[in-house]
Amino acid sequence: MLAEAVKAFAPTSRPKNQEFINTVESASKIVQPDTPVNDPFSIVSQEMSTLAKNIGSLLGSGHPTLNKVALYYFQSEGKHVRPLIVLLLSKALSEIPVDQRDRGSRDESDSVSAKPMLGEGVDDPLSPLSILNEVNPNIVLNPLSRPMSALPTESNGILPKQRRLAEIVEMIHTASLLHDDVIDNSASRRNQPSGNIAFGNKMAILAGDFLLGRASVAIARLRNAEVIELLSTTIANLVEGEFMQLKNTAVDTTTQANRASFEYYIHKTYLKTASLMSKSCRAAAVLSGARDPVVEAAYVYGRNLGLCFQIVDDMLDYTVTDAELGKPAGADLKLGLATAPVLYAWEQFPELGNMIRRKFESPGDVELAREYVRQANGVEKTRELAVQYANDALKQLEILPPSDALEALKKITMAVLNRKK
Ligand code: FPP
Ligand code: MG
Numbered sequence: 001m002l003a004e005a006v007k008a009f010a011p012t013s014r015p016k017n018q019e020f021i022n023t024v025e026s027a028s029k030i031v032q033p034d035t036p037v038n039d040p041f042s043i044v045s046q047e048m049s050t051l052a053k054n055i056g057s058l059l060g061s062g063h064p065t066l067n068k069v070a071l072y073y074f075q076s077e078g079k080h081v082r083p084l085i086v087l088l089l090s091k092a093l094s095e096i097p098v099d100q101r102d103r104g105s106r107d108e109s110d111s112v113s114a115k116p117m118l119g120e121g122v123d124d125p126l127s128p129l130s131i132l133n134e135v136n137p138n139i140v141l142n143p144l145s146r147p148m149s150a151l152p153t154e155s156n157g158i159l160p161k162q163r164r165l166a167e168i169v170e171m172i173h174t175a176s177l178l179h180d181d182v183i184d185n186s187a188s189r190r191n192q193p194s195g196n197i198a199f200g201n202k203m204a205i206l207a208g209d210f211l212l213g214r215a216s217v218a219i220a221r222l223r224n225a226e227v228i229e230l231l232s233t234t235i236a237n238l239v240e241g242e243f244m245q246l247k248n249t250a251v252d253t254t255t256q257a258n259r260a261s262f263e264y265y266i267h268k269t270y271l272k273t274a275s276l277m278s279k280s281c282r283a284a285a286v287l288s289g290a291r292d293p294v295v296e297a298a299y300v301y302g303r304n305l306g307l308c309f310q311i312v313d314d315m316l317d318y319t320v321t322d323a324e325l326g327k328p329a330g331a332d333l334k335l336g337l338a339t340a341p342v343l344y345a346w347e348q349f350p351e352l353g354n355m356i357r358r359k360f361e362s363p364g365d366v367e368l369a370r371e372y373v374r375q376a377n378g379v380e381k382t383r384e385l386a387v388q389y390a391n392d393a394l395k396q397l398e399i400l401p402p403s404d405a406l407e408a409l410k411k412i413t414m415a416v417l418n419r420k421k
Contacts, residue, residue, distance in 0.1 A: 274306025
């Protein structure tokens with residue numbers, strides 16, 4: 001099953017130049033807006049402006065220092081791309097006529113049923129197993145559907161539970177950053193000393209745990225078992241992805257080694273970054289009451305966007321300075337990480353295999369690997385891969401009715417691809 005999943009996430013072919021040009025052209029055609037949307041942020045600015053305050057009210061601990069550490073990253077200038085996407089998608093989903101948003105709810109408040117249904121036993125999964133186990137989803141029609149009584153009131157097209165979902169996603173992401181900076185022994189984030197530097201490893205880890213604990217309460221209060229299951233799985237996925245990264249690629253000396261390492265990298269990237277985006281997009285669609293094909297499209301959109309996001313991140317690590325990034329640049333090779341640019345260079349320079357295996361630890365490895373990446377156009381190839389994923393994400397949006405929010409989603413997808421930090 002894992003192998004199938006890996007195959008599904010891995011690019012089937014690496015684009016040649018003409019293919020690349022076509023891909024960019026078709027991507028930009030898709031994003032020609034019917035209605036001009038200048039700033040995707042403005043459509044949900046009200047919700048975005050209350051994000052940090054609402055998270056703050058979810059956090060309150062009896063211990064002032066714990067509050068301070070847990071809130072630390074929310075006070076700096078972040079991109080907040082995850083909540084922005086959840087809010088824009090929720091608003092775009094609200095344009096689907098209400099009579100087509102009749103997805104069965106697994107809300108506990110609705111769950112009075114005469115006979116037990118699949119999904120109500122403690123061992124029954126509510127979300128399709130393929131989604132929970134990271135297998136590329138075929139469209140599995142969920143037999144659990146039953147009518148939702150009435151949709152609660154939307155404000156600006158966004159349900160209160162979807163707004164809370166956006167806040168929860170940012171809390172989970174921030175918890176993972178606090179932990180990640182300890183693991184990476186990072187010195188800065190968002191142009192400030194990172195949490196581990198400002199407060200020490202122990203407090204940074206505990207603040208991350210506290211955020212996760214509070215996020216879990218907020219998740220439970222969504223009172224939707226399928227959404228609870230999706231979000232809980234993302235937390236496990238983040239850890240699995242980070243663990244795969246720590247363990248590094250199981251590279252061997254066969255001719256298949258490069259391909260296997262690339263598949264490992266994409267799978268790790270899905271777990272580490274794209275699962276939070278894919279499952280939160282899916283959760284926003286579940287909460288909207290949309291039917292299964294829309295829920296699936298939301299999931300696949302989030303998965304492709306998440307993969308694009310991290311691949312761009314891995315590319316920027318090679319191309320941008322510390323000051324521009326607001327965090328240490330050129331960090332991946334120093335951390336022993338073989339990301340897309342170096343994996344592409346390995347195709348041309350087999351000697352990189354040994355360097356990857358020893359995590360670039362011998363003197364001169366980092367510099368030589370960087371030179372191979374330059375000679376093999378590893379950065380350019382990485383960007384082409386990111387374009388493919390952005391394009392695949394945009395295609396999923398075709399299922400949604402036209403709206404300003406939809407145009408904003410397309411814009412934000414391109415912004416993720418073209419970002420410089
Ligand atoms: C940033 O990666 C880190 C992540 C996307 C996920 C990190 C996940 C964990 C540490 C597992 C623990 C999870 C939770 C929920 C507590 P990066 O190092 O490539 O990016 P960076 O350059 O921004 O640090
Ligand atoms: Mg890091």
